[in-house]
Amino acid sequence: SYELTQSPALSVSPGQTAIITCSGHKLGDKNAYWYQQKPGQSPVMVIYEDMKRPSGIPERFSGSNSGNTATLTISGTQGMDEADYYCQAWDSNTVVFGGGTKLTV
Amino acid sequence: QVQLVQSGAEVKKPGASVKVSCKASGYTFSDYYIQWVRQAPGQGLEWMGWINPNSGGINYAQKFQGRVTMTRDTSISTAYVELSGLKSDDTAVYYCARTLVVVKYHGMDVWGQGTTVTVSS
Numbered sequence: 109s110y111e112l113t114q115s116p117a118l119s120v121s122p123g124q125t126a127i128i129t130c131s132g133h134k135l136g137d138k139n140a141y142w143y144q145q146k147p148g149q150s151p152v153m154v155i156y157e158d159m160k161r162p163s164g165i166p167e168r169f170s171g172s173n174s175g176n177t178a179t180l181t182i183s184g185t186q187g188m189d190e191a192d193y194y195c196q197a198w199d200s201n202t203v204v205f206g207g208g209t210k211l212t213v
Numbered sequence: 214q215v216q217l218v219q220s221g222a223e224v225k226k227p228g229a230s231v232k233v234s235c236k237a238s239g240y241t242f243s244d245y246y247i248q249w250v251r252q253a254p255g256q257g258l259e260w261m262g263w264i265n266p267n268s269g270g271i272n273y274a275q276k277f278q279g280r281v282t283m284t285r286d287t288s289i290s291t292a293y294v295e296l297s298g299l300k301s302d303d304t305a306v307y308y309c310a311r312t313l314v315v316v317k318y319h320g321m322d323v324w325g326q327g328t329t330v331t332v333s334s
Contacts, residue, residue: 162322
């Protein structure tokens with residue numbers, strides 16, 4: 109079965125750039141999606157189709173996807189960005205999630 | 214506004230079944246698949262499957278096959294997930310989310326508020 113791998117945790121200082129990666133076999137041939145989840149809340153999509161931002165998501169969130177790695181970049185990270193981040197892709201008609209990355213700011 | 218509203222928390226005994234509902238509003242129910250995703254305490258997101266409200270077609274994650282049933286009632290724009298043979302490790306928050314499927318599969322752009330299911334003797 110298809111797997112997506114994320115580093116469990118990342119810590120950055122306010123104002124720095126946070127780079128969260130998601131690895132999977134030929135992931136660049138698929139579309140990657142990213143979700144932010146804060147404690148006690150439902151997940152929120154922050155990036156879709158590799159690099160697009162849904163309405164209402166700040167410009168500091170960006171994404172890319174190539175080869176075996178999708179990347180979520182948060183520029184000028186703020187305290188409110190502290191959350192768990194999950195990548196997601198489709199394998200045929202099945203959803204696959206990464207294990208999540210806990211971002212500490 | 215577009216929203217998915219789920220039923221309330223449940224407490225069940227091992228071996229029992231639980232049925233969670235997800236009521237859609239603010240959009241055409243049949244235009245989007247409904248996904249079910251669960252999250253055990255302190256753990257990541259786990260995909261359970263989806264239902265196509267238009268056709269009733271379903272796809273379950275292999276892990277849950279034989280134990281999960283997803284249905285919908287288009288007359289009230291509501292999707293359901295039922296999980297049987299509950300075990301303690303089924304204790305989790307269960308989420309529904311919608312996905313557009315046009316030409317290809319898209320992401321989950323709207324999520325329900327989650328339903329806590331606790332399995333305890």
